[in-house]
Amino acid sequence: MNKKFWKSGDPFVWLTGVALMFSLLMIAGLLYLIAAKGLGFFWPADIAEIKLKDGNMMLGEITGHERIRGMGALDKDEVAIFRTQLKIGNRDLYGLDFKWVDDDQIVTTTYPKFAVVLERREWGNMFGFIKEVSGSGTIICTGNEECWPVLAGLIPQYTRIADEIKSIEKGAIGGINMKIEDLRLDIKGLRSEGASQEKISKVEAEIKEQESLYKEQEEKLSSLYQDFNKEKFVMTSIDGREKEMPVGAVVKAYRPNAMNWLQKIGLYASNVWAFVSEDPREANTEGGVFPAIFGTILMVFLMSIVVLPFGVLAALYLREYAKQGVLVRIVRICVNNLAGVPSIVFGVFAVGFFIYGLGSTMDGIFFKEALPNPTFGTGGILWASLTLALLTVPVVIVATEEGLAAVPKEIRDGSLALGATKFETTWKIVIPSAMPAILTGLILAIARATGEVAPLMITGVVKLAPQLPIDGYFPYMHLERKFMHLGFHIYDVGFQSPNVEAAKPMVFTTALLLILIVVALNMTAIIVRNRLRKKYTTSAV
Numbered sequence: 209m210n211k212k213f214w215k216s217g218d219p220f221v222w223l224t225g226v227a228l229m230f231s232l233l234m235i236a237g238l239l240y241l242i243a244a245k246g247l248g249f250f251w252p253a254d255i256a257e258i259k260l261k262d263g264n265m266m267l268g269e270i271t272g273h274e275r276i277r278g279m280g281a282l283d284k285d286e287v288a289i290f291r292t293q294l295k296i297g298n299r300d301l302y303g304l305d306f307k308w309v310d311d312d313q314i315v316t317t318t319y320p321k322f323a324v325v326l327e328r329r330e331w332g333n334m335f336g337f338i339k340e341v342s343g344s345g346t347i348i349c350t351g352n353e354e355c356w357p358v359l360a361g362l363i364p365q366y367t368r369i370a371d372e373i374k375s376i377e378k379g380a381i382g383g384i385n386m387k388i389e390d391l392r393l394d395i396k397g398l399r400s401e402g403a404s405q406e407k408i409s410k411v412e413a414e415i416k417e418q419e420s421l422y423k424e425q426e427e428k429l430s431s432l433y434q435d436f437n438k439e440k441f442v443m444t445s446i447d448g449r450e451k452e453m454p455v456g457a458v459v460k461a462y463r464p465n466a467m468n469w470l471q472k473i474g475l476y477a478s479n480v481w482a483f484v485s486e487d488p489r490e491a492n493t494e495g496g497v498f499p500a501i502f503g504t505i506l507m508v509f510l511m512s513i514v515v516l517p518f519g520v521l522a523a524l525y526l527r528e529y530a531k532q533g534v535l536v537r538i539v540r541i542c543v544n545n546l547a548g549v550p551s552i553v554f555g556v557f558a559v560g561f562f563i564y565g566l567g568s569t570m571d572g573i574f575f576k577e578a579l580p581n582p583t584f585g586t587g588g589i590l591w592a593s594l595t596l597a598l599l600t601v602p603v604v605i606v607a608t609e610e611g612l613a614a615v616p617k618e619i620r621d622g623s624l625a626l627g628a629t630k631f632e633t634t635w636k637i638v639i640p641s642a643m644p645a646i647l648t649g650l651i652l653a654i655a656r657a658t659g660e661v662a663p664l665m666i667t668g669v670v671k672l673a674p675q676l677p678i679d680g681y682f683p684y685m686h687l688e689r690k691f692m693h694l695g696f697h698i699y700d701v702g703f704q705s706p707n708v709e710a711a712k713p714m715v716f717t718t719a720l721l722l723i724l725i726v727v728a729l730n731m732t733a734i735i736v737r738n739r740l741r742k743k744y745t746t747s748a749v
Contacts, residue, residue, distance in 0.1 A: 267446035503691035510593035519604025555663030587668035600653035611645020
C-alpha cells in the first residue's frame with residue numbers, strides 16, 4: 209500500500225502544490241511590506257505634542273514605536289522599555305529630522321488642533337505655529353488663527369510664480385542657451401572649413417539676437433524673483449524658536465489635526481499625484497520622481513525597439529535557414545550562456561564598444577565642432593538602451609526559437625505546396641503563428657531590463673538629470689543626454705542619502721512604483737499576446 213502511494217505520484221503533486229503556495233506567500237508578503245511602508249508615506253498623519261519629564265516640549269509626527277532592552281540584557285527579570293520615534297522636522301533649527309524618546313520620559317501626549325505643517329522647498333518639513341505674516345515691511349496679521357487663512361491664500365499665488373520661474377529657466381532660457389551654443393559651434397565649423405566672413409557675420413548676428421532675447425527673459429526672471437520673496441512670515445516652534453522665511457519657500461501648508469477624513473483623502477491623492485508628476489528635491493529624499501519614471505519608460509521603449517527585431521531575426525536564421533550541425537549547436541550554447549553573464553560585464557563592454565568606440569567615432573565625424581567636449585562619446589540613454597538590448601537579446605532568441613519549433617511542419621509544407629516561397633511562408637505563416645512566443649520573450653526582456661541598475665551606472669544614468677531626453681527643441685529626442693532611472697533612484701536614496709530616516713519611505717514608495725510600471729508594461733504585452741494567440745490557434749505555444 210505504501211509503495212503504491214509513492215508510485216502513484218500523489219506525494220509529488222502535494223510537494224509541488226506546497227512549493228507553489230510558499231512562493232505565492234513570499235511574493236504576497238513582499239508586496240504587502242512594500243505597499244504598507246510606501247503608501248502610508250503620503251498620508252497626512254496627526255501632529256503630536258509631547259511633554260517630557262525634564263520640562264522640554266516636542267512637536268512632530270509619530271513615525272515609530274519599538275521595544276528596547278535595558279542594561280541587563282541577560283536578566284530574565286528585566287523590565288521592557290519602549291521608545292517612540294518622532295519626526296520633529298525643523299532641520300534648519302534642530303539639525304535633524306527624527307528623534308527617539310523613551311516612553312518613561314513622556315509625561316503627556318496631546319494633539320493640538322491648529323498645529324501647522326509646512327512642506328518646504330528646502331530643509332524639509334516644519335512643524336509649529338504661525339506668529340505673523342508681513343509684506344513690504346508691513347505686518348499683515350499676527351497670531352496662528354488669524355494668519356492661517358492669509359498664509360493658505362498666499363501659497364497658491366507663489367506656487368504659480370514658482371511654476372513660471374521654472375518655465376522660464378528650463379524653457380525659454382534653456383532653449384536660448386541651446387540655440388546660442390549651436391550657433392557658436394556653427395561658427396567654429398565655418399571657420400574650420402574656411403568659409404567667408406559674410407557667412408560668419410550672419411551667424412554672429414543671430415547670436416546677438418538670441419543674446420538680446422536672453423536679456424529680456426533674464427529681466428523678467430529677476431522681476432519674478434523679487435515678487436517671489438515679497439511677502440514673508442514667521443513660524444514659532446514648540447520650544448519658542450522663531451524662523452522667518454518667504455512665503456515662496458513653502459510648497460504646501462496644512463493642519464492635519466483639524467482635518468476630517470475626506471480632507472485627508474483629498475490631500476493624500478494630491479501628494480500621490482505630486483510624487484509621480486514633480487521633480488525631486490532635497491537630495492532626492494523629497495518631491496517627486498517624474499524624471500525617473502520618464503527615463504525608465506523611454507529606456508525600456510528604446511530597448512524593445514532594438515531587441516525585438518534583432519532577437520527575432522537571429523532566431524529565424526538559427527531555426528529556419530541555418531544548416532543544423534555542430535556550429536549551430538555551439539552558437540545556441542553561447543546564446544544560452546550569455547543569458548547568465550552578470551549584467552555589469554555587459555556594462556563594461558558597452559563602455560568600451562558603444563561609448564569609447566562608436567560614440568567617439570560619431571563625435572569625430574558628425575560633431576567635430578563640439579570637441580573636445582563629447583556628445584555621444586559619453587554615457588547617455590541611447591547607449592544604456594543598447595546595453596540592455598544586448599543583455600536581453602538571448603532571452604528573446606530562446607523564446608522565439610521555441611515558438612518557431614512549435615509551429616507544425618504540416619503548415620509549412622502546405623504553404624510551400626501551394627506555391628509560396630520560403631520567405632513568404634516564413635513571413636506570413638510561421639512568424640504570425642510564433643508571435644505569442646515572441647511576445648513572451650519580449651515580456652521577459654522588459655521584466656529584466658526595467659529592474660537592471662548595475663550596467664546603467666556606467667552607461668548614462670545619473671542622480672539628477674537637469675533636462676529630459678525629449679523636449680520641444682530640435683531634434684526633439686536627444687539620445688545623447690543622461691537620464692534618471694527608478695532602479696538607480698532607489699539605490700541612490702537608500703544607500704547614498706545623507707538623511708537615512710527621511711529616505712526610508714521614499715525607497716519603499718519608489719520600489720512600489722517600479723513594480724507597478726513593470727506590471728503595466730508586462731500586462732500590455734500579455735494582452736497583445738493573448739489576442740494574437742486567439743487569432744492564430746494553430747500555435748502550440
